[in-house]
Amino acid sequence: MNKFKVISSSEISTGSMESVLVNGKQLMIVKADGKFYALDDLCSHAQCSLGTEGLLDGMTIICGCHGAKYDVVTGKVLSLPGTHDLNTYQIEEKNGDLYVTI
Numbered sequence: 188m189n190k191f192k193v194i195s196s197s198e199i200s201t202g203s204m205e206s207v208l209v210n211g212k213q214l215m216i217v218k219a220d221g222k223f224y225a226l227d228d229l230c231s232h233a234q235c236s237l238g239t240e241g242l243l244d245g246m247t248i249i250c251g252c253h254g255a256k257y258d259v260v261t262g263k264v265l266s267l268p269g270t271h272d273l274n275t276y277q278i279e280e281k282n283g284d285l286y287v288t289i
């Protein structure tokens with residue numbers, strides 16, 4: 188596993204999500220309730236980008252394509268048509284930048 192610098196923490200505000208490409212892997216960075224989370228970006232239903240097309244409702248990610256829901260902390264799928272949980276990744280903030288371990 189390696190640690191990669193993704194974006195600066197000031198680029199993402201609470202309640203928002205950003206899609207990022209990390210070492211060829213499409214992830215999303217989420218800031219919810221003041222904390223950062225890193226998860227797979229692609230919805231398990233039809234591969235829509237959650238970070239680009241989705242919505243954040245509290246601690247729940249809602250896919251913008253067909254409404255699948257995921258838990259932002261665990262990546263667990265909460266409703267159909269999502270079929271699989273999202274992988275979650277370790278994220279840390281250091282000197283104003285965010286680092287993800289994949």
Ligand code: FES
Nearest residue numbers: 230232233250253
């Ligand atoms: S692609 Fe996400 S619910 Fe269909």
